[in-house]
Amino acid sequence: MQRLRRLRQNQSLRNLTAETQVECTKLIYPVFVRHGEGICEEIPSMPGVYRYSVDRLNEVVSAALAAKVGGLLLFGIPEQKDECGSGAWEEDGIVPRAVRAIRSFCQERGRSLLLIADVCLCEYTSHGHCGVLSGDYVDNDASLPLHAAAALAAVRAGADMVAPSSMMDGVVQAIRSALDEAGYVRTPVMGYSAKYASAFYGPFRDAADSSPQFGDRRSYQMDVRNVREALREVSADEAEGADIVMVKPGLAYLDVLHAVRAETRLPLAVYNVSGEYSMVKAASACGWLDERRVVSEILTAFFRAGADFVITYHALDFARWLAEEKA
Ligand code: PBG
Numbered sequence: 001m002q003r004l005r006r007l008r009q010n011q012s013l014r015n016l017t018a019e020t021q022v023e024c025t026k027l028i029y030p031v032f033v034r035h036g037e038g039i040c041e042e043i044p045s046m047p048g049v050y051r052y053s054v055d056r057l058n059e060v061v062s063a064a065l066a067a068k069v070g071g072l073l074l075f076g077i078p079e080q081k082d083e084c085g086s087g088a089w090e091e092d093g094i095v096p097r098a099v100r101a102i103r104s105f106c107q108e109r110g111r112s113l114l115l116i117a118d119v120c121l122c123e124y125t126s127h128g129h130c131g132v133l134s135g136d137y138v139d140n141d142a143s144l145p146l147h148a149a150a151a152l153a154a155v156r157a158g159a160d161m162v163a164p165s166s167m168m169d170g171v172v173q174a175i176r177s178a179l180d181e182a183g184y185v186r187t188p189v190m191g192y193s194a195k196y197a198s199a200f201y202g203p204f205r206d207a208a209d210s211s212p213q214f215g216d217r218r219s220y221q222m223d224v225r226n227v228r229e230a231l232r233e234v235s236a237d238e239a240e241g242a243d244i245v246m247v248k249p250g251l252a253y254l255d256v257l258h259a260v261r262a263e264t265r266l267p268l269a270v271y272n273v274s275g276e277y278s279m280v281k282a283a284s285a286c287g288w289l290d291e292r293r294v295v296s297e298i299l300t301a302f303f304r305a306g307a308d309f310v311i312t313y314h315a316l317d318f319a320r321w322l323a324e325e326k327a
Contacts, residue, residue: 020303025070027315031060032207033098035079045203046274047281049313054101061102064113067319071114073311074098077208078124084132085124089149096157103158117154119147119164128212130166138220140168147171148178155184163190167220173240190244191237194230194256197221200249200275230256231263238266249273254305261306270302272312292321
């Protein structure tokens with residue numbers, strides 16, 4: 001009669017037999033770096049998340065080091081945008097400058113922090129699409145060398161890993177070849193393999209000022225209705241040489257995460273995206289949800305569904321709560 005409840009009767013037994021555990025080292029914190037000086041501005045639709053100019057990155061880097069998170073995922077917001085997104089691959093562009101600044105900050109303190117550079121053109125193009133245009137169509141193949149150049153600029157500056165997020169076909173291979181040719185054979189590539197055309201990216205596009213100026217991203221991001229297609233995308237990225245694959249967004253796609261887990265032997269990431277964060281923040285601010293418990297439940301769900309690590313805007317908060325509980 002008592003069989004199923006026997007191991008639930010106290011915290012020690014529950015901890016001992018828990019099947020999943022959320023650890024801070026398994027969380028990646030996304031950081032928005034912008035042009036300018038002396039800037040640390042809160043993103044209105046993402047309370048608690050800020051855009052930093054390079055000179056103030058030390059604030060978030062210190063917090064990330066203290067929280068012992070697994071690393072940072074860097075997004076750049078350039079001063080100027082143009083048709084082909086040239087700010088994305090300038091050697092002294094916003095992300096390379098951020099990488100160098102964070103590297104030297106960490107070095108001075110004898111610490112290390114994993115730096116992942118997101119590689120996409122949408123933050124850098126005047127039209128807001130993730131590749132270059134041919135008429136009003138995003139030209140896949142013409143966009144590939146630009147992604148490769150952007151990845152190289154970030155890696156030359158010292159990024160540990162690059163993560164192409166544009167859903168261009170062949171982008172993993174284009175970046176892999178460029179890195180290999182330049183001698184960066186040890187730098188891994190994480191594919192945003194199964195990235196859906198989702199409305200949950202809304203707050204991110206506010207943050208990065210990257211909304212498409214016409215049309216939408218459905219000609220390159222995945223159809224929300226498909227899961228077999230996600231498996232094809234993952235296989236394609238694997239064949240192109242991805243070292244890690246990802247499912248994005250997370251919450252509404254746990255079935256996809258689970259299906260991908262069953263099919264791939266590569267490490268699997270999930271992106272707990274901006275809209276998912278903002279929903280929790282808004283409801284918590286109204287007193288409608290218990291933020292700590294909800295965040296912990298959500299992060300646990302990602303690991304239970306098969307993720308090896310989670311990219312999440314909750315990372316620093318979660319680490320702080322965990323430290324408070326342990327104290
Ligand atoms: C760039 C990119 C996006 C996100 C990550 N990389 C936005 C998009 O595809 O429009 C979204 C992340 C988030 O919502 O937190 N292509």
